[in-house]
Amino acid sequence: MSADPENHDPILDAALTALREHGPLTSEAWADLLVAGGHGTVEEMLGYVEMLDELSVGLLSDGRSVALDILLEGRVFTHRLTAPEVRTGLIDAEPDLAPLLLLAMADEELPRALFADYDADEIAELGLADDEFPEGSALLFGAAALDGCAAGDLVAVKVRDGAITVGRVDDDDLTTTDLTAALNQLIGDDNADNLETVVWQLLTDDPTLCTMPTRPLGELIEDAGYVCEGDYVAARGFDFDAHHLARHVALVAREADLHPDEVDAVLAFVQLVATVHDDELDLDAARKLLEGEADRLAALEDPAAAAAALDVSYGHEDEQLPAVYTVAEALAAHGPRRARASAHWLAGMAADSLGDVRIAERHFEDAVALDDEWTPALFELAQFASDRGDAQRGLDLLGRIEGGDSERLYAVLRRFAPAEHPELGRNDKCWCGSGRKYKVCHLGKSDSTLDERAHWLYEKARLFVQSTSLFDQVLLLAELRATHRGDVESEDADALALDAVLFEGGMFEHFLSRRGRLLPEDEVELAARWLMVSRSVHEVVAVDGGSVTLRDVRTGDDVDVAAPEGLTVGDLFAARVVPTGSTVQIIGGAEPVPSDRRDEVLAVLSTDPVDPVALVESLSVG
Template sequence: MSATPDPRDLTSAAIADLRASGPSTGEEWAQRLADAGHGSLPAMTELVELLDHPQVVLLADGRNAVLDTLVEGRVFTHRLSSGEIASGLLHADPDLTPLVLPAMAQDDGPARVLFADYDADEMAALGIADEDFPEGAGLLFGDAALQGYSPGDLIAVTVGSGGALALSVVDGDVVDVPDMADRLDRIVGADNADNLETVAWQLLADDARLFSAPTAPLGELIETAGYDLDGDYVAARGFDFGAHRLATHVALVARENELHPDEAAAVVSFVQLVGIVHDDELDLADVRARVAEDTESFVGLEDPAAAAAALDLVNAVEDDFIPALYTTASAVVGAGPRRARASGHWLAGMAADTLGDVLEAERHFADAAAMDEAWTPALFELAQIASDRGDAQRGLSLLSRIDGGQDERLHDVLTRFAPTEHPELGRNDKCWCGSGRKYKVCHLGRADAALDDRAHWLYEKATLYAQSTVLFDLVLGLAERRAQQRDDEGAVAQAFDEPLVIDTALFEGGLFQLFVARRGVLLPADERALADRWLHARRSVHEVVALEGSTATLRDLATDETAVVDAGGWAVGDLLCSRVVPTGERTQIVGGAEPVTGERKDMVLAVLSAETVEPEDVIDVLG
């Protein structure tokens, strides 16, 4: 029985073949590997299709090439500025763009790549202000490397063996590049735009003599040939870069969210308007006027999937765009196409909830559901609000209007706490509980359970809120951290629902406090008071000191206080990390308990006793 080939050996063999053979289509490349005995043609086809290596690049004509063979021996020129000389950082775009990836592959080369978006602190330390460095990459040679040069000097960067870069000044005349316009026409075309890096690689692949001696800088060659540069794109002069970027953005949104192009275009139009509202601080009247001028741009927003995609894009921005989202969505409600107004209400409701006005959010969700009885996201939000109010019956009724609503976790929670029906009582009869109030204002539709039992419902309410699409990033981040401690393909999904991850996100991560701030107005009075008490309960290490029937007595090792809780299959002497909280008449553990070994208890206690406990530290110390 033959051994399975090492994937690393196959990758090395594939790259060696491509380096020796030169630019090749995937079919040509796979066939050569199969002919050389590395595997079957289908297996080699899959290998080259999935191969991901920093030196393997895709050319504009669809062929593959090894980057170091393309650039070795080439010379790229650039005119120096005074800022570049002072800092030692050369602007890569556009003249030195082909050198960015080769420089990144050099661990100890003379130049290091910095990116304006990611290395702002280092650039500031070099004395480079944001306005002095355009978006994109730079090659940091260091100020010593540019001593003796003057602003306006034409320098050459030569790629040596192994990708090493060497600087020199161009003293004489530069070599002319004939037919540059024809070359770009063939690669880019008159009605298209292409990535500058890809275009440069194709130029190198098409002519081994090109850039073998100093020429005019690449950017100047492109402009002289009748082409324009816009960021990292190149196109024939007069090309509408704005329309191209918009079309590219629409296609990306459509692909990532599985939307029709018209829906994706509406999402992009809406999100762009949110950005304008944010940047220009427009009021509702101004935004309504803009929406009214071009209502057709928002028709595709009617589908819930499109509205959800718009919300995801807004939430992905680091700045606080939620007030602008609320204003823009409200404008769609008031002046947008009728078909998109349910989406406008839902988006406005989601924004209002984030801004802390859940009652306003509820009104928008109700309006969305009234405009479209099958508008699922609004029905689900209303069901969750009903749950927060303690109205399990209404929540279940709302979920029953959703296709697959019975499969939601919320459905299971509400079913567990649904009230016992009392058909013998009329709405105006005195309530069965003996309060003296009418049934309709006391227990109609509300859970019969005592607070000690409803404490678990309160915890479920907070958990569902923390795992909602708007907030789940913190929970997911902790789940990913927890999953690093295991070698299991499904570890992240499993950790996402683990009690430790959820409880840490809620309390050390601050999501329970956020839940109370945003949803506290909905909670029954006794649950709201209980929630406030939970905010002051700290996680600790507890020792099981006694067991009696179904209960256990725990001693807090940090405070020496004891509490009686429901037993969890422990033995006397066991150490548990948990939060013991009041639940009414009793104390309970509602967020799970993690076992702690005797050797680690002091370490765990040290983390938990800090003035501010970071959620990541809790996950790590209990790993």
């Protein structure tokens, strides 16, 4: 296996050596061997091996770990070729070659493992259409490796002396084997297991299995009465959808620390959503379905259970969102009384995601009316108040939440809270000179100028992204940035990642489509102007007290802005310099650009559209 000398880990070396020489091993036996070799205590080594994430180590069905290079050495797996596979040399790995995937990923000298979800660009470069590449994974041998082969031919993929090779084999040369008894013992009729784990266990239990070319694993599995779906294998007729759903619910339940009755309530809600979606049922039909599930659904009263129900329903299949709203609306009107606040919150979250913030707000208000301490609804209403520019109402709502004053939103609202004008009555003319009554002009609203509120507008968009599933995109970019710059604090990494998702990723425009009807009119106009400004590389050409003159390297235009701390003449940085009312400011941060990387960053920023991933990478490389 290839190793990285800069990240040499002597315990890892010892662990892999022990596993290769004595494996397969239980965690306890593996830890004992490490301790005997002078590496820490039993407790320390047990924790080490149980947390070990190493591609060259496989987990068997019986819970033991195995060294894949040792287990797979001398094995042969066969596969029947398709025309696209012959043309490109990219062979579908599931199910026939699935046992080899981790081995290939662990050593860069072996055929590359490609995945549809992660390697779309490289797959497209091979000239494969979407329907020609499997949904899961494949091994890239290259077209030359299959020279002389044709569609329908059988190839043998062999592991010999640590190398993986491929070559044509005749059907007449195949041996026969029956996996029925072994699969019955490992899986049974009412269970599904990971395909790789099962095959590794089969190979462990029978050292002679796949040492000579046999029929493809997929065919052997089907002959035994089992089927494969993705990276799972189960008896024919098994309900994979129900299995995946149950696993998802169990995972969410563990994370949320739900009680069994709450888990059952989540499952009941999700099943109702699926039925309404699949059968295209209306509200009246959904109400009838509730009649037999009332007792189960009552446990949704806890916010954690309601959040889990939304997570599973929405995350399991996004197109089910209208059905989530229908079921939640029916539950709010006709479900168990104790679960109605949760139901209104669920309906509000679904309505918001569907783009109707007015209906969403009505449901959140109804949830709070039923339970004035229902935290999730209070927080959503506080965000809506912030979007409207009503800082005082937002603060009042957060004040009703335990720990609400520690929220980022609270600090933002405190900054823009309106000054009190006790000298004015509600019907007096407003202090600002507009001529309107105080109650309809500035009562409860921020006194800040648009230049000041520009930062509030940015925070509104930032909080919107952070409070939705869209934040996953930010986390992915933050992880990418941290990969290149391990010394970057997470908050700094998230700042660039979030700004890239907002603008290059199109989420700021999405924020406007979802929240525009709540924003003050001047902020909507300002936001539209921001969308017309592209990020660029700027050079500091003059520094004068609290301001600097910047020159856009691409256009040559100069502009004066408030100075970020520490800038000196000649500095280069990437930023969006945007109008904020009567001034121009840098909103979203400024990233330093080394002079020797200026052209590379400019090249990324000159693409249309700019790729957020390429942007973050270009600004993160040391």
